[in-house]
Amino acid sequence: MPDRFEVTLSPRWRTVLVGCALALLAPLVLLTPQGAPGGFGRAVLIALVVVQAGAVWWMSEWPGTVTATVLLAGSGIQFLYPKAGPGIALVVVSTLAWIRPARESLWGLAGALVPAGVLPWATGHLRHALLWPAAALLAWSWGALGRARSARRQAEARRVVLEERARIARELHDVLAHTVSVMVIQAAAADDVFDVDPAKARQALRDLETSGRQALTELRAFLRTVRSLDDEPEGGAALRPGLADLDGLTRPLAAAGLRVTFRTEGLDGRTLPPGVELSAYRIVQESLTNTLRHARARTTDITVVATDRELTIDVRDDGIGGGRLTGLGAGQGIAGMRERAAMMGGSLTAGPDPAGGFRVRARLPVEEPP
Numbered sequence: 001m002p003d004r005f006e007v008t009l010s011p012r013w014r015t016v017l018v019g020c021a022l023a024l025l026a027p028l029v030l031l032t033p034q035g036a037p038g039g040f041g042r043a044v045l046i047a048l049v050v051v052q053a054g055a056v057w058w059m060s061e062w063p064g065t066v067t068a069t070v071l072l073a074g075s076g077i078q079f080l081y082p083k084a085g086p087g088i089a090l091v092v093v094s095t096l097a098w099i100r101p102a103r104e105s106l107w108g109l110a111g112a113l114v115p116a117g118v119l120p121w122a123t124g125h126l127r128h129a130l131l132w133p134a135a136a137l138l139a140w141s142w143g144a145l146g147r148a149r150s151a152r153r154q155a156e157a158r159r160v161v162l163e164e165r166a167r168i169a170r171e172l173h174d175v176l177a178h179t180v181s182v183m184v185i186q187a188a189a190a191d192d193v194f195d196v197d198p199a200k201a202r203q204a205l206r207d208l209e210t211s212g213r214q215a216l217t218e219l220r221a222f223l224r225t226v227r228s229l230d231d232e233p234e235g236g237a238a239l240r241p242g243l244a245d246l247d248g249l250t251r252p253l254a255a256a257g258l259r260v261t262f263r264t265e266g267l268d269g270r271t272l273p274p275g276v277e278l279s280a281y282r283i284v285q286e287s288l289t290n291t292l293r294h295a296r297a298r299t300t301d302i303t304v305v306a307t308d309r310e311l312t313i314d315v316r317d318d319g320i321g322g323g324r325l326t327g328l329g330a331g332q333g334i335a336g337m338r339e340r341a342a343m344m345g346g347s348l349t350a351g352p353d354p355a356g357g358f359r360v361r362a363r364l365p366v367e368e369p370p
Helices: 011-030 041-057 064-078 086-097 102-123 127-194 196-227 243-256 274-295 331-342
Strands: 259-265 297-307 310-317 348-353 358-365
Touching: 011 041, 011 086, 011 102, 011 310, 041 064, 064 086, 064 102, 086 102, 086 127, 102 127, 102 310, 127 196, 127 243, 127 331, 196 243, 243 259, 243 274, 243 297, 274 331, 297 331, 297 348, 331 348, 331 358
Parallel strands: 259 297
Antiparallel strands: 297 310, 310 358, 348 358
């Protein structure tokens, strides 16, 4: 899997890098440590220190160039004054491993290991021949570990955002697809009987208005929930439709020419988790939407059965296909219902019924998954 995690150093982190460079290199400039070069060598040493300290500010824009510059300057400083060691080069190598993928930062580690291991031999400081390479390896590993941890946090945050977007899209689809389908059917019914039965046409228009008002009420409640900073705003549970609202969901369908029968078992006095009730409501809602859009059905039977362990939703129609709204597209209704059931730890099947028509059957555990 490609590493797409990106890090940009803020001005605060750049200041920290420059501060580290100055703290490590200032003694070479302000003081004259024992063994430090004098004369021209000291001037070269100071120039290399200035190059290192200034280069690290651009680490975010040109990480490769800055790392190579710091390593080369560091090698010159270590050659002129072996006791200085790799110095700021270790910080830069660690930073490179943090802001760039391992395949791009390994060359920085190699560039630090070579002078860290060779220069102590060349300058006669053999005791540092193992110490400095080990320090360079540790610095790179620390940066790579920090990158991995930051990438995991970013991936988790992205996953949460995507899941929330999917949840909002599902809710909006379920609210709008059903209501708009009902409204279109009601408007068509009013148009069909406008001349021959004005009273029936007016009733269809009243139902159309009622459906629109209900959709607006549910959308406002949903948007208030989305805008809330809390996971569950005060009174938020009351805004969620549930099994008690199924009668209101099926009532307007009579004007659309669809006779709906609704039967429940085991729900008297039962209190189910809000998430289970909402999922059951949305599954019934989407099933009725599909019936209106595609089935050309006359009757739909809805059965909801609750036991100690699960809630079963069974929706059957006698449709033959080619409904009034089929031309509007297939959408993602069945896939969305399956996804909603799976999120609750349940399952959903949908397909032609051997007895005729179409059938949707869902099983939801009565305990919400952790």
